[in-house]
Amino acid sequence: MTIGDHLEELYGLPAFTFPGSGGTTELPAPDAVAWRIAVESYGAEPPWTEVFARFCAAVDTTRVRALIVGAWEDTYDxxxxxxxxxxxxxxxRLPALRSLFLGDIVFEECEISWITQTDVTPLLAGFPALEEFGVRGGQGLEFPALRHDALRRLTVETGGLPVSVVRGVGASELPALEHLDLWLGTSWYGADSEVADLAPILSGDRLPRLRHLALRNSEIQDEVAAAVASAPVVARLDVLDLSMGTLSDDGATALLGGQPLTHLKKLDLHHNYLSEALRQRVREALEPAGVEVDLGQDDADRDEDEDGTVHRYVAVGE
Incomplete structure (x- = not known):
């Protein structure tokens, strides 16, 4: 699977692409949309910063609540x-900004694992009132530990998440965070974390308000599920998301054999490698308690060698 569509909304606001040409398109009210600012990803002229300057001149930025950064020039390099x-x-000039997404880039512009990133924490330091932050792309991504008192939602979408980012998020003080979504990815594209690196997140010590935890798109999804089965943070979650990865019967069995999950509002396991018998066990264990269970369709990509070895793949890699 690839990412083929740009974000349609952010912060509950519909996305609107600022016209980079500076044309006559009628602009919406500054606080009515999530403004998407982007250029062509291959040697663009003008550069992203010039389009942003044009945006700041054309829009009352004091009322802007959400910004989406699309492609910048030469995103591969x-x-x-x-x-x-x-x-x-x-x-x-952006006192009302509450939500920011960096890298709303689809595969036709640059595949997710080739998006070049950098240290993104200056954005969080620079906007202490920011409530939502998301970033796409793991190549060169850095996230050293920080403290942010307002952030409620953090999303990191990659085909391969560096261990330094996992550890940086885990070591951060995020007392307001309610929603954490990490796409761990595959070692083919730079994922090098182990389950032990998730321990600070799974303890929940620095995340007192966390209610939605997604650790997904992982080639070690079975190991993640086994660790989650006894993780202290799970007891206060409303939503647990282990989707998009290589979850097999082993991981699902470990999850069902751990702490009760009947308090959840939703368990998301879509894109998995579960047998029909295990899928039925999951439903029978949770749905009678009112838990919404998403097992998706049995359509995850797999290859089988002549000796019967099955190769499993995350949903989003390259």
Whole structure:
């Protein structure tokens, strides 16, 4: 599976692409949409920073609540350092900004595992009132530990998440965080974390308000499920998401054999490698208690060698 569609909404607001040409398109009210600012991803002219400057001149940015950063020029080779610097430099002009997504880039512009990123934490430091932050792309991504008192939602979408980012998120003080979504990915594209690296997240010590935990798109999904089965943070979750990965009967059995999950509102396991018998066990264990269970369709990609060895794949890799 690839990412073929741009974000349609952010912060509950419909996405609207700012016209980079500076044409005559009628602009919506500044606080009515999530503004998407993007350029062509291959040697674009003008550069992203120039389009952003044009946006700041055309829109009352004091009322802007959500920004979506789409492709910048040469996303394969260039980190968005200039983009981040421009956003931080404009922070006084964006006092109402509450949601920011960096890298709303689809596969036709740049495959997810080839998006070049950098240290994104200056955006969080520069916008202390930010409530939602998301980033797509793991190549070169950095997330050193920080403290942010307002952030409620953190999303990191990758085909391969560096262990340094996993550890940075786990070591961060995020007292308001309610929703954490990490796409761990595959070692083919840079994922090098182990289950032990998730321990600070699974303990929940630094995440007192966490209610939605997604650790997904992982080639070690069975090991993650086994660790989650006894994780202290699970007892206070409303939603547990272990989808998009290589979950097999082993992982699902470990999950069902751990702590009770009947308090959940939703368990999301779509895109999995479960047998029909295990799928039925999951339903029977949770659905009578009112848990919404998403097992998706039995359509995850797999290859089988002549000796019967089955190769399993995450939903989003390259």
């Amino acid at each position: 260039c980190a968005p350092s200039d983009v981040i610097e421009a956003l931080v430099a404009a922070r006084d």
